[in-house]
Amino acid sequence: MHSWGSMHGVCVCAVILLLQGALAGESESLDSGAPHVNQVLCWSPKYPVAVLCAWSLQPEPLQPTSVTATYRLGLSGKKMTCKVGPGPLPGPLPITAPGPLAGLLSGWCEIEHLELFVLQTYIVSVSVENHTGQYSFILEHIVKPDPPLKVVVTPGSRRQLSVKWAPPPSWPDPTLFPLKYRVQYTQEGHAPRTLGPYERCEVVLRGLRPRSSYSIRVSAQDFLDNGHPSDWSLPISAHTT
Structure with missing residues (x-):
């Protein structure tokens, strides 16, 4: 092998x-x-x-x-x-x-x-x-979830972005076999930053630059670290206020 x-x-x-x-x-x-x-x-x-x-x-x-x-x-x-x-x-x-x-x-x-x-x-x-x-x-x-879906990014108060997503529908039972998530965000012209893991399907990104463009994506992994993380979700663009 x-x-x-x-x-x-x-x-x-x-x-x-x-x-x-x-x-x-x-x-x-x-x-x-x-x-x-x-x-x-x-x-x-x-x-x-x-x-x-x-x-x-x-x-x-x-x-x-x-x-x-x-x-x-x-x-x-x-x-x-x-x-x-x-x-x-x-x-x-x-x-x-x-x-x-x-x-x-x-x-x-x-x-x-x-x-x-x-x-x-x-x-x-x-x-x-x-x-x-x-x-x-x-x-x-060889556990490898599919990427999370329905990623939604909403501008919050100044310098914040609220990120929500849904577990991959192919994962049979997120209750008995939970997933954890990592969120990666990239400010235009800067290196990406990765946060997590998170157990819930939402997070608020704080301390961002005002009036700036960001790209956000999410990855899932078995809660017990079996196998590998999923591929990243499709990137979502958002702007801070």
């Missing part, structure tokens, strides 16, 4: 590159013209209910291609089917997804009913023809 960023750092998801090799019992090189699994990425925007896995194929298939996705808990676990989803990915692909995956998303599947707080790793295998890509994870390590 190749870790793309620190497991407990700012971001981001890990990537498993294709386990490339000769076909079983053969030593010839693989046909470079046939599609193969280039990268596999898994993350959990719906913790603890489900995990999404996505992959890219290279070269891009010119006709419909059969892809099989399976998962198991540990090397000896029972192999289960990760049902390949129809249509587009149900939610945003993490901004930090590597280039080939972000540029050419070939398919995705969703895994439900995973066990919580187990030390064994889940192993996801994505196969097309004779090529297989794999991704291994511990559920709590």
Whole structure:
């Protein structure tokens, strides 16, 4: 497994590159013209209910291609089917997804009913023809909420901005599995400042410069620091009085 960023750092998801090799019992090189699994990425925007896995194929298939996705808990676990989803990915692909995956998303599947707080790793295998890509994870390590929504910024009294937002709707139960939030604001022409974490979905930014333009965005993270923070919400512009 190749870790793309620190497991407990700012971001981001890990990537498993294709386990490339000769076909079983053969030593010839693989046909470079046939599609193969280039990268596999898994993350959990719906913790603890489900995990999404996505992959890219290279070269891009010119006709419909059969892809099989399976998962198991540990090397000896029972192999289960990760049902390949129809249509587009149900939610945003993490901004930090590597280039080939972000540029050419070939398919995705969703895994439900995973066990919580187990030390064994889940192993996801994505196969097309004779090529297989794999991704291994511990559920709590790949938690990554979607960004908060409905960010609203309102000028308050002099040198203040009131910021409110809503939890990402994909997060199943903010009551039993709460989120915490960080708010980043940037004055035009200055470096950004990040505040938090906050447990509530609102904060008042104080001590700002009067009659100045600011850009504000919000990030969410599992309250117990499982996994990684979400990507930042779309920036909202506001002006102090």
